Amino acid sequence: MARVTGVGGVFLRSQNPGALAKWYAEHLGITLSDFNGTAFAWSDEVPAGTGMTAWSAFPAETTYxxxxxxxxxxxxxxxDLDALLVELAAKGVWIDPKRQDEVYGKFAWIKDCDGNRLELWEPLA
Structure with a gap:
């Protein structure tokens, strides 16, 4: 049977796609291509052995x-989650004060220039 094997892309709706792409490049270090996007290769897996992409459905009433x-x-x-959060705070990026430490990594949340909530995850080895 044919099946899904991973997440092939993430697409965000924006009133100003160029500005949104630039925000991600400036604040999260994403290298942009001509199409205001990028292709992430698993070759930069850090730390080694943690390469995976999660997919999950949440209830409509989630506050996550x-x-x-x-x-x-x-x-x-x-x-390096802690270092990135210091850099983002210095640039005035909204950062949720809540942090989460799990056996599979550390988590924090920010908002991009369109107000979208993003999750940042530093996997543990």
Missing amino acids: FGDGPQQAMVNYRVD
């Missing part, structure tokens, strides 16, 4: 995506 009407949230793997 924040307080607004946001219909999707993207989880971004990061290599």
Whole structure:
């Protein structure tokens, strides 16, 4: 039987896609291509052996995506969560004061320039 084998992409709706793509490049270090996007290769898996992409459905009444009407949230793997949060705070990015430590990594949440809540995840080795 044919089946899904992973997440092939994440697509965000925006009134100003160029500005949103630039925000991600400036604040999260995403290298942009001509199409205001990027292709993430698993070759930069940090730490080694943690490469995976999670997919999950949440109930309609979840507050995990924040307080607004946001219909999707993207989880971004990061290599140094604490250092990135310091950099983002210095740039005035909204950062949720809540943090979460799990056996599979550390989590924090921010909002992009369109107000979308994002999850940042530093996997543990």
